[in-house]
Amino acid sequence: MERLEGQVAIVTGASRGIGRAVAKELADYGASVVVNYNQSPDAAASLVDEITGGGSKAIAVQANVGEPAEVNSLVEKTIEEFEKIDILINNAGVNRDRTIRRMSPEEWQEVINTDLNSAFYCTNAVIPHMIERSYGRIINMSSIIGQMGNVGQSNYAAAKAGLVAFTKSAAQEFARYNITVNAMCPGFIETEMVLALSDEVKEALLAKIPLGRFGRPDEVATFCRYLVTEGDWITGQQLNPNGGMYMY
Numbered sequence: 001m002e003r004l005e006g007q008v009a010i011v012t013g014a015s016r017g018i019g020r021a022v023a024k025e026l027a028d029y030g031a032s033v034v035v036n037y038n039q040s041p042d043a044a045a046s047l048v049d050e051i052t053g054g055g056s057k058a059i060a061v062q063a064n065v066g067e068p069a070e071v072n073s074l075v076e077k078t079i080e081e082f083e084k085i086d087i088l089i090n091n092a093g094v095n096r097d098r099t100i101r102r103m104s105p106e107e108w109q110e111v112i113n114t115d116l117n118s119a120f121y122c123t124n125a126v127i128p129h130m131i132e133r134s135y136g137r138i139i140n141m142s143s144i145i146g147q148m149g150n151v152g153q154s155n156y157a158a159a160k161a162g163l164v165a166f167t168k169s170a171a172q173e174f175a176r177y178n179i180t181v182n183a184m185c186p187g188f189i190e191t192e193m194v195l196a197l198s199d200e201v202k203e204a205l206l207a208k209i210p211l212g213r214f215g216r217p218d219e220v221a222t223f224c225r226y227l228v229t230e231g232d233w234i235t236g237q238q239l240n241p242n243g244g245m246y247m248y
């Protein structure tokens with residue numbers, strides 16, 4: 001359980017849901033973790049308490065990852081506290097679901113900015129620190145929706161598909177520095193994002209999942225941790241914890 005001792009991870013959007021589970025899993029394996037959050041300071045603070053109580057190091061840092069200046073400050077605070085960055089999990093995301101006919105430009109732009117532009121801002125700010133040490137593990141949290149599309153989620157699907165293309169380009173740019181970049185494309189996971197759906201929609205979704213249930217945040221977290229600890233020869237890939245809903 002100490003495979004990541006001495007390593008430093010930034011997890012964006014770690015106050016809740018999947019990001020929270022990933023931050024906890026990396027900390028359980030010994031990593032020092034920067035718990036980034038935007039609007040949930042109490043949730044981020046409680047995760048920091050949980051992690052430090054378990055013997056690993058953690059700090060909470062507020063930053064809207066859709067704002068380049070705030071991302072730069074997030075990275076500066078990480079370096080001040082921990083002196084290096086080994087792992088970046090670009091996880092923060094929102095959805096603003098609406099059919100294309102009814103979607104406003106603001107709803108389109110907010111999702112593209114938070115779910116896609118943020119990955120560029122964070123990678124761009126972190127990469128010099130990884131190159132300097134010839135080591136890095138980057139995971140971009142895409143989604144099954146980026147592979148399949150979905151009614152009412154054109155903004156989210158475009159952002160998540162864009163993340164996969166970004167992942168493949170970054171993987172090619174950074175492989176020479178021993179930096180791997182992969183995309184995680186979860187199916188429907190039991191977080192607030194999914195639990196907020198109506199019972200009718202949830203029933204319809206469950207009927208499309210061969211393994212018959214939604215996934216859990218800890219299952220995505222285990223897969224992310226595996227990529228970091230065991231994935232030295234895996235880069236540019238999309239990994240699909242989705243209960244068989246989409247067989248890529």
Ligand SMILES: NC(=O)c1ccc[n+]([C@@H]2O[C@H](COP(=O)([O-])OP(=O)(O)OC[C@H]3O[C@@H](n4cnc5c(N)ncnc54)[C@H](OP(=O)(O)O)[C@@H]3O)[C@@H](O)[C@H]2O)c1
Nearest residue numbers: 013015016017018037038039040064065092093188189191
């Ligand atoms: N749940 C699913 O079924 C599912 C499936 C596939 C992919 N995903 C992806 O997995 C990621 C996490 O999803 P989730 O279900 O865990 O979502 P969630 O429960 O709604 O949590 C979202 C997290 O992102 C953070 N966040 C949102 N906007 C941010 C911003 N501008 N700057 C920094 N942090 C921000 C939130 O922080 P604050 O609360 O502090 O604002 C929160 O910690 C997302 O990228 C999502 O698209 C989810």
